[in-house]
Amino acid sequence: MDTEQHTPRRSRIAILWRGDAAARREATPHNNRFVRVFEALEASGIEACPVVYDESFADAVRDQLLTMDGVLVWVDPIHQGKTRAALDPLLREVASKHPTQHPWVSAHPDVILKMGVKEVLYRTRHLGWGADTHRYATADAFRAEFPSRLRTGGPRVLKQNRGNGGQGVWKVEALPNADATVRVLHALRGSQPEEMPLDAFIAHCEPYFGWGGCIIDQAFQPRLPEGMIRCYVSGSKVAGFGHQLIKALIPPPPEGPDAPEAQPGPRIMHGPDAPQFRTLRRLMEDEWIPQLMATLVIDEASLPVIWDADFLYGPRDADGADTYVLCEINASSCFAIPDEAPAAIAQTVKERVRRSMESVR
Structure with missing residues (x-):
């Protein structure tokens, strides 16, 4: 009889x-900006492995990922002229390589x-975070x-x-008496307002249809x-909040776009229980995230391990309370993050790992 004790694989x-x-x-778990995430995963009993990607060694990355139980991805859609055009098919392949024992990928x-x-x-303009929004498909x-x-x-x-x-991303205004x-x-940081023919601006934007497939048009929010x-x-x-006095789409001061007065303020981080955002947290967890999942047909296990929703202040309601308008969701590379977020990531990963293990038994 085999009495040897076997330690479960981490x-x-x-x-x-x-x-x-x-x-x-x-690359090591300790010499990069994700060190707190590595530490939180290790504290949860999960072995976290650094994987640096580039198109020039994509095959080696693929082979490495196929030895993992899961993959957390932090890669921007556009970075120094490079896109995710090669990475995304690689991640799809990795996630579907083995029908019963494939690593899950987030996002x-x-x-x-x-x-x-x-x-x-x-697509979510009907939710409580929506605004006057249109889509141009061609x-x-x-x-x-x-x-x-x-x-x-x-x-x-x-x-x-x-x-x-x-x-x-552009703010566009019609000039009086000049249709x-x-x-x-x-x-983009450092930009200055420019006047140009409307036809020329439309032509400038037309390449966006080749890259992203559409252009989204929202009403400018005066409380920006x-x-x-x-x-x-x-x-x-919700894992936390960040509040920042941004300067994007705000004309620079007379000192110019490079002056200190033109730079965005620091993003002040808060935990999930921050009292000033209690209403926003309730709306997100109780209403908007479930409605987002239903609208986009995304189950909870497929939601990114870390993502963020960016809001601007909308018009105050009849009681003078703040409303919120969604201006972007980041799911490709959400970083920096609040101090509380690594522990939340580790908890979500631990739950995903448990579900994945149960599904192959």
Whole structure:
């Protein structure tokens, strides 16, 4: 009779981010910005492994990921001219390689295409976080519909479907007595307002249809200078908040776009129990996240292990209370995160691992 004691194998989770060959060789759990996430996973009894990705050694990354029980991905849609065009098919392949024992991927590329793109603003516009939002599916529709909407609806904010860091996000205003000319301001840091023919601006935006498939058009929110609230979520539970006085889409001061006065304020992090965001947390957990899942057909086990919803303050209601307007969901590379978030990530990962193990028994 075999009386040898067998210690159960610890689950192995990859933490994947973009870097070069040198970064891949030198990566450890302790020498990168995700060190607190590594520590939280280790404290939960999970072995966390660094995996640095680049297209030039994608095959080695694929082989490494296939030895894991799960993959946590932090890669922006656009980074120094590189996209996820090669990474996403790799992740899909890894997640489906073995029908009964494949590693799960968070966030899965198919989930990102549902919730981590600007189109989610249009698809969920009926939720309590919605605003005056439109979608242009083709360049012809954009050229035909946008000018009249701009003239009648006040300043608009246009957003390419996939992007980060303000790339492809524009505030557009019609000029008085000049239907053919607009004032535009790019959300990229250092941008300044520019006046140009409306036709020229429309032509400038048309390449966005090739990359992201559509352009989303929202009404500009006048309370933008009061800051943006970033609601961090792990699975379906709020993990914290960040509040920042942003300067994107706000004209720079007379000192210029590089002056200290033009720089965004620090993002002040708060835990999930922050009293000033109690109402927003209740709305997210009790109403908006369940409605998001139903609208996009995403089950709870497929929600990203860490994601965030960015809100601007909307018009005050009849009682003078704040309302909130969703301006973006980040699911590809949500970082930096509040101090409380690594423990929330570890708890969600532990639950995903348990479910995955039960499914293959």
